[in-house]
Amino acid sequence: MPNDRFSDLIRHANPVTQEPPRLMDDAWSDIVAAQGRAHPTFDGERRRTRLTWTHPRRVFAVAAAVLLIAGVSTVMSVRGPSNSPSLSSSITRAFGVVNAGASTGDFSLTPASPSGFNLVTCPTSQVCYLESQFAFDSAGNPLPTTAYKTVDGGTSWTAMSMPAAGTPNTSFSCPTVSVCSIGVVKSPSGSPGSPFAVGTVQSILSTTDGGATWTSHVVSINPVTGIDSALDSTLVNVQGQWTHLQCFSSTSCIATASVPSDQPQDPVNGVDDVGVYRAVIMRTDDGGATWTSSVLPWSMNLDESPGWSNSQDVELSCSTASVCVGVTTVVHSVVNNGQTANVLVWRSNDGGVTWLSSWAPAPAIGILGRSTLTCPTTLQCYAAVTTGVRWPSRTEQIMMTMDGGVSWTFESPSTSTSPSAINNYNSISCTSGSTCWVAGELLNGGEPANTHFNNTQASIWSSSDSGTTWTSVLLPAQLGFALEVACNSVASCLAVAVPPLDNRHPSFSGGEILSNQEG
Amino acid sequence: MANIPASPDETLSSDFETFFRENYSSIWRYVARRTLQSKVDDVVSASFIVAWEKYSTVDNPSLPWLIRIASFEVANARRKQSREHERAFSAVLEEFAAPFGEDFDGSSVRSAMATLGESDQEILRLVLWDELPREDIALVLGLSNNAVNVRYHRALQKFERSIVVPRHVYRVKEDPNAK
Numbered sequence: 001m002p003n004d005r006f007s008d009l010i011r012h013a014n015p016v017t018q019e020p021p022r023l024m025d026d027a028w029s030d031i032v033a034a035q036g037r038a039h040p041t042f043d044g045e046r047r048r049t050r051l052t053w054t055h056p057r058r059v060f061a062v063a064a065a066v067l068l069i070a071g072v073s074t075v076m077s078v079r080g081p082s083n084s085p086s087l088s089s090s091i092t093r094a095f096g097v098v099n100a101g102a103s104t105g106d107f108s109l110t111p112a113s114p115s116g117f118n119l120v121t122c123p124t125s126q127v128c129y130l131e132s133q134f135a136f137d138s139a140g141n142p143l144p145t146t147a148y149k150t151v152d153g154g155t156s157w158t159a160m161s162m163p164a165a166g167t168p169n170t171s172f173s174c175p176t177v178s179v180c181s182i183g184v185v186k187s188p189s190g191s192p193g194s195p196f197a198v199g200t201v202q203s204i205l206s207t208t209d210g211g212a213t214w215t216s217h218v219v220s221i222n223p224v225t226g227i228d229s230a231l232d233s234t235l236v237n238v239q240g241q242w243t244h245l246q247c248f249s250s251t252s253c254i255a256t257a258s259v260p261s262d263q264p265q266d267p268v269n270g271v272d273d274v275g276v277y278r279a280v281i282m283r284t285d286d287g288g289a290t291w292t293s294s295v296l297p298w299s300m301n302l303d304e305s306p307g308w309s310n311s312q313d314v315e316l317s318c319s320t321a322s323v324c325v326g327v328t329t330v331v332h333s334v335v336n337n338g339q340t341a342n343v344l345v346w347r348s349n350d351g352g353v354t355w356l357s358s359w360a361p362a363p364a365i366g367i368l369g370r371s372t373l374t375c376p377t378t379l380q381c382y383a384a385v386t387t388g389v390r391w392p393s394r395t396e397q398i399m400m401t402m403d404g405g406v407s408w409t410f411e412s413p414s415t416s417t418s419p420s421a422i423n424n425y426n427s428i429s430c431t432s433g434s435t436c437w438v439a440g441e442l443l444n445g446g447e448p449a450n451t452h453f454n455n456t457q458a459s460i461w462s463s464s465d466s467g468t469t470w471t472s473v474l475l476p477a478q479l480g481f482a483l484e485v486a487c488n489s490v491a492s493c494l495a496v497a498v499p500p501l502d503n504r505h506p507s508f509s510g511g512e513i514l515s516n517q518e519g
Numbered sequence: 520m521a522n523i524p525a526s527p528d529e530t531l532s533s534d535f536e537t538f539f540r541e542n543y544s545s546i547w548r549y550v551a552r553r554t555l556q557s558k559v560d561d562v563v564s565a566s567f568i569v570a571w572e573k574y575s576t577v578d579n580p581s582l583p584w585l586i587r588i589a590s591f592e593v594a595n596a597r598r599k600q601s602r603e604h605e606r607a608f609s610a611v612l613e614e615f616a617a618p619f620g621e622d623f624d625g626s627s628v629r630s631a632m633a634t635l636g637e638s639d640q641e642i643l644r645l646v647l648w649d650e651l652p653r654e655d656i657a658l659v660l661g662l663s664n665n666a667v668n669v670r671y672h673r674a675l676q677k678f679e680r681s682i683v684v685p686r687h688v689y690r691v692k693e694d695p696n697a698k
Contacts, residue, residue, distance in 0.1 A: 006675055007646075007675060012628075013625030013628035013629050013632075014647070015625065015648075016548045016551040016648070020544055020551075022547075024540060027543060027564065027567075028536065031539070031564050031567045229637040229638060232638070233637070233641060233642075235661070236661060236662055238661055
């Protein structure tokens with residue numbers, strides 16, 4: 001066959017058939033040395049950049065859950081099954097939901113929390129929807145992501161039956177008590193660890209009867225291509241992924257997604273294994289059957305030079321169906337080898353059709369991820385952002401605007417009981433323009449001493465004067481991280497919290513992590 | 520005395536070193552076929568550094584997985600090359616060329632390949648130079664096995680149309696002893 005002839009021809013034109021001229025031991029030594037140098041940067045920035053399609057705390061929670069289970073399995077293997085009841089109990093409580101009394105403001109454990117890392121949405125004080133991810137049974141076996149509903153303020157939860165269209169990948173968005181939607185993702189079985197595996201299918205599930213029945217629409221979230229043909233070939237049949245969904249009715253929703261692009265990411269310390277992820281804003285007005293989408297444009301640096309990494313991640317909050325504000329991180333290409341960044345604020349007054357952008361003022365340098373931006377009114381927004389300088393001296397502050405994003409102020413509530421602690425913020429929920437709750441944790445000792453989260457106290461702060469003053473709300477002392485808070489118009493809140501990591505195991509990266517209730 | 524068990528970090532490091540040694544030559548050749556000779560070692564190192572970071576997070580680290588990482592490193596290295604470097608790349612590639620026959624140095628074949636689109640070139644390289652199985656190429660490119668086959672044969676047809684092959688090269692292939 002002619003083809004065989006030509007394939008032989010090409011095969012024999014192979015320009016490189018020899019062994020590497022360099023000694024393998026020398027190459028290995030270089031890699032070991034470079035890998036060691038790279039770690040501090042990885043901890044501070046690269047990991048977060050790499051994982052921007054998910055909430056950093058969510059990633060942490062996954063790691064903690066996995067390692068916790070590893071620890072549980074280890075303990076069980078040593079002590080035998082007789083210890084399993086208490087361990088099972090600790091897991092359930094570890095990933096529980098705590099309920100806020102509207103009058104007292106304090107939080108206490110609810111009696112029957114679903115296990116898993118929970119994402120909660122509460123359209124009323126009594127009705128909440130919850131998705132439980134990364135849950136494990138008493139033997140440490142992973143459980144499928146499950147959706148629950150409560151109609152009694154979290155006292156009891158009932159698993160909902162939903163179409164097998166995939167695993168929830170956004171929080172529920174519920175404009176009314178019975179109208180809810182959620183973005184789900186279905187990955188092909190046996191797919192590699194990439195979040196954008198070939199064959200991944202995204203769908204939106206919607207209910208108008210409180211979860212009794214659901215409709216499903218497949219949603220295409222396509223990569224950004226056309227820049228680098230070499231990388232384009234790697235993006236065939238690849239889909240992006242939901243990052244956020246907000247619905248205004250049973251038919252109208254706006255969503256964000258992180259999509260792979262063929263724009264290679266400039267190297268930071270010689271590391272670059274992926275094209276840059278781009279942020280996409282999507283809109284539907286027919287219940288998810290059809291969507292329009294726009295890629296947030298490439299941004300310039302503060303000095304008007306090209307930014308090499310624009311909106312890999314975007315936090316979005318719409319106070320109405322028309323007025324939306326988003327925040328993204330822009331990492332600079334030319335300043336300090338890409339290690340500094342700023343926060344870009346986006347605003348749309350036409351439901352996401354067009355967007356204007358402006359820089360958030362210093363000291364904001366980066367956004368934090370899922371549910372850390374909320375705009376209760378068209379003029380008022382609250383965002384948790386990274387401030388200061390990059391690892392190991394970063395801090396987090398609450399950034400607020402009262403004029404629609406024209407100007408911003410910053411607050412970082414102090415905690416008198418832990419003056420040296422710095423605050424980490426994971427979630428913000430506001431019930432009005434002036435009343436908000438923030439979930440997070442105190443890192444006792446600050447960074448870098450506490451870089452590995454080895455001494456934390458879960459905390460929730462509240463403000464009823466538009467963020468001017470903040471009060472620390474009591475949480476049970478055994479909780480180390482408050483991951484999410486969801487409040488409704490009558491100021492009752494549910495929060496999700498987990499216990500601290502054991503002090504004996506300050507790192508996620510090696511060996512067992514035990515629940516603090518184990519010993 | 521009982522041996523002290525290796526820590527998880529030490530075990531991971533040891534496992535990765537084994538993985539490195541098993542795949543170093545293949546990755547080096549993969550990179551050398553696609554980038555400037557002066558950049559090959561750097562790109563190979565960068566690929567393994569990234570792989571080490573991800574090593575514990577994947578179920579089955581493999582050569583295709585590693586090649587996929589290296590492909591991004593190569594793409595980035597090539598993107599940074601100026602046009603002059605791109606032109607130089609063709610010449611530098613010849614430094615690696617191995618003789619096929621007395622009259623054959625492969626340059627006309629590689630020149631013909633260079634007229635193809637990058638995706639066509641890449642699948643020809645993966646099949647015929649890197650000699651990866653179709654299922655591994657599917658993993659590298661994120662395609663189905665069938666799509667790999669279809670693309671390969673289309674690329675080969677394009678190559679056939681583009682090449683101007685000296686007749687004596689045909690003779691070499693049809694009859695290696697013919698002159």
